[in-house]
Amino acid sequence: MQFDHTHDRSSTYAFKWEKYKGTDILPMWVADTEFRCAEPIIESLHARVEHGLLGYTLPAQYTPANLAVASWLGRRYGWQIDPQWLVWTPGVVPAFNVACKAYCRKGDKVIVQSPNYPPLLAAPALNGLHRLMVDTLCIDDRWTLDFEQLERHASDPDCKLMILCNPMNPVGSVLRQQELDRIADICVRHNVLLCSDEIHCDLILDDKLQHLPAGAHSALAERSVTLMAASKTFNIAGLGASFAIIPDQDMRKRFTSAAAGIVPWVNVLGLVATEAAFTQCDDWYESQLVYLRDNRDYLVQQINSIDGLSTLSPEATFLLWVDGSALQTENVQSWFESKGVGPSPGADFGARQFARINFGCPKSMLEQAVQLLQAK
Ligand SMILES: Cc1ncc(COP(=O)(O)O)c(C=O)c1O
Numbered sequence: 001m002q003f004d005h006t007h008d009r010s011s012t013y014a015f016k017w018e019k020y021k022g023t024d025i026l027p028m029w030v031a032d033t034e035f036r037c038a039e040p041i042i043e044s045l046h047a048r049v050e051h052g053l054l055g056y057t058l059p060a061q062y063t064p065a066n067l068a069v070a071s072w073l074g075r076r077y078g079w080q081i082d083p084q085w086l087v088w089t090p091g092v093v094p095a096f097n098v099a100c101k102a103y104c105r106k107g108d109k110v111i112v113q114s115p116n117y118p119p120l121l122a123a124p125a126l127n128g129l130h131r132l133m134v135d136t137l138c139i140d141d142r143w144t145l146d147f148e149q150l151e152r153h154a155s156d157p158d159c160k161l162m163i164l165c166n167p168m169n170p171v172g173s174v175l176r177q178q179e180l181d182r183i184a185d186i187c188v189r190h191n192v193l194l195c196s197d198e199i200h201c202d203l204i205l206d207d208k209l210q211h212l213p214a215g216a217h218s219a220l221a222e223r224s225v226t227l228m229a230a231s232k233t234f235n236i237a238g239l240g241a242s243f244a245i246i247p248d249q250d251m252r253k254r255f256t257s258a259a260a261g262i263v264p265w266v267n268v269l270g271l272v273a274t275e276a277a278f279t280q281c282d283d284w285y286e287s288q289l290v291y292l293r294d295n296r297d298y299l300v301q302q303i304n305s306i307d308g309l310s311t312l313s314p315e316a317t318f319l320l321w322v323d324g325s326a327l328q329t330e331n332v333q334s335w336f337e338s339k340g341v342g343p344s345p346g347a348d349f350g351a352r353q354f355a356r357i358n359f360g361c362p363k364s365m366l367e368q369a370v371q372l373l374q375a376k
Helices: 039-051 063-077 092-103 118-126 147-154 177-189 249-259 268-280 282-304 332-339 363-374
Strands: 086-089 109-114 130-139 142-145 159-165 193-197 224-228 242-245 319-323 354-358
Touching: 039 268, 063 086, 063 268, 086 092, 086 249, 092 118, 092 159, 092 193, 092 224, 092 242, 092 249, 109 118, 109 147, 118 130, 118 159, 130 147, 142 147, 142 177, 147 159, 147 177, 159 177, 177 193, 224 249, 282 319, 282 363, 332 354, 332 363
Parallel strands: 109 130, 109 159, 159 193, 193 224
Antiparallel strands: 086 242, 130 142, 224 242, 319 354
């Protein structure tokens, strides 16, 4: 029931709602949800604010949050980490940019898959590096990576880093053991380090699938940085708290050195919220997965019944990657907006004939979007 509730965010300066303010377009783009946080998160934040002193807090010394992450990774993924492996960052975006600075020198090459979350596509150039693109292929109705292209790029002696996105945004695939093994094998043979953006990993919608953290893979542990956060799963992205898991001491040192003086400490409310999310919100979390699964199934079915649109069912995330090439229009984004629905433009992800719809919202909002899209 809690996920059915609609909330007015118009006075909150929410990024998602500001874009279409003053129009009739339903914002279904940026990747936060329309769900109110779980009560334990809100109560923990209240309690911390009530204390009234909000001075500097060193994340590495905030033991309850570090233990909460370690316990969550153990329970969810069977990954036993040493809390000392954690490096907190005020977002996953700064973290993969720090990885570019830490592990590459000007002019080196970095592998990035495509289509992809725009800041991931932008990271190499922002850091004076060359980008090597690995395509996403549709094989047997599932999106996966072009592993032959990956092998070719990794074998370039100037290629020092791969930034992976798993689960994949925007296509929603979850890497299988065999696929991660293949990535590990390629990285090891060609001496490429891996930075794995796993921000969506707690949102696996297919209950037969299990997320496999890169850093938990025996061949990758010593050559990887795994990036995670409670932000997407628990709708606390505005609090800016995420963490890198870096088992190798030397890699950890290089990462913290590259961040020094540029990347601020995670703010105390982000630590409080992450701790509460990972220790007190299992019921809310499980209920949200059920709700998202239902939304996904409904939206996939409806989108595939609309002339000109097609999609595959995402295995994870609350994001649907919709192919609008059969619309025969120059501008797929404008087509959606003319119908009154505002997805993320596929062009930003590197595929202009697509659009990405956020289904992390009350079912009533999805139904409204579908009705708008079906209208002649
Ligand atoms: C793959 C991916 N990485 C990172 C982010 C954002 O990370 P942050 O807000 O923690 O910087 C997003 C948000 O949509 C994302 O989809």
